[in-house]
Amino acid sequence: MKCSYCQQEIVRNLTIKELLFPLLIKSERCYLCQEKFKKITAPACPTCCKPGWTTRCEECQQWQAMYPRYDFCHQALFSYDEAFKKWIQQYKFLGDFRLKATFISEIQAYFSHKKGWLVCSIPLSDARFSQRGFNQVEAFLQAAGIKTQDLLEKDVDSTPQSDKNRQERLAAPQVFKATKAAANIKNKKVLLVDDVYTTGRTLFHAAEILQSYQPEKIQTFSLAR
Numbered sequence: 623m624k625c626s627y628c629q630q631e632i633v634r635n636l637t638i639k640e641l642l643f644p645l646l647i648k649s650e651r652c653y654l655c656q657e658k659f660k661k662i663t664a665p666a667c668p669t670c671c672k673p674g675w676t677t678r679c680e681e682c683q684q685w686q687a688m689y690p691r692y693d694f695c696h697q698a699l700f701s702y703d704e705a706f707k708k709w710i711q712q713y714k715f716l717g718d719f720r721l722k723a724t725f726i727s728e729i730q731a732y733f734s735h736k737k738g739w740l741v742c743s744i745p746l747s748d749a750r751f752s753q754r755g756f757n758q759v760e761a762f763l764q765a766a767g768i769k770t771q772d773l774l775e776k777d778v779d780s781t782p783q784s785d786k787n788r789q790e791r792l793a794a795p796q797v798f799k800a801t802k803a804a805a806n807i808k809n810k811k812v813l814l815v816d817d818v819y820t821t822g823r824t825l826f827h828a829a830e831i832l833q834s835y836q837p838e839k840i841q842t843f844s845l846a847r
């Protein structure tokens with residue numbers, strides 16, 4: 623079996639279960655690639671997972687003032703540190719599609735607590751999609767066997783958020799609109815998924831659009847924060 627990040631061969635004995643049911647063998651990271659990524663642990667902001675906070679962080683207080691009727695809650699798995707930036711560079715910007723499998727076990731573990739939720743990934747514009755060839759969020763969800771709904775589309779091809787500073791990101795205009803399928807989310811729980819949470823701007827814009835379709839609640843999730 624190959625490591626789902628560095629692609630080196632992983633040498634380990636299979637368990638009895640895996641020998642009997644080879645389909646149960648999940649893609650995994652080698653020991654070194656396991657150690658590379660830092661999981662977000664307590665203390666972290668209760669509404670956005672920003673490390674180091676025990677109460678709602680300053681950024682979340684600002685969001686709450688801006689969206690007083692949106693009871694937001696964001697969860698993230700890993701710290702957006704140098705190691706994660708390197709991974710996302712290789713996956714998203716260099717287009718190494720194999721890396722969609724890097725975090726399968728962590729994603730499956732998280733989504734096992736989200737049965738019954740409608741999952742929607744943040745869309746790319748058509749132009750960006752053609753350029754990249756895949757939606758990086760959709761791809762890691764699919765690799766983990768998570769079904770998604772297309773509730774949003776992105777018309778305008780905005781400057782990538784990664785090229786902007788915090789103030790520019792926060793001032794960015796709305797770029798999403800709802801698809802016809804959004805009519806089905808009334809009284810349902812919706813989970814919006816992105817790769818990285820930086821300012822929160824993208825996910826708040828996405829949630830803002832879906833709020834008007836009266837879901838029971840909206841939560842958001844990203845691999846890193």
Ligand SMILES: [Zn+2]
Pocket residue numbers: 625626627628629630651652653654655656
């Ligand atoms: Zn590895």
Ligand SMILES: [Zn+2]
Pocket residue numbers: 667668669670671672678679680681682683
């Ligand atoms: Zn926060």
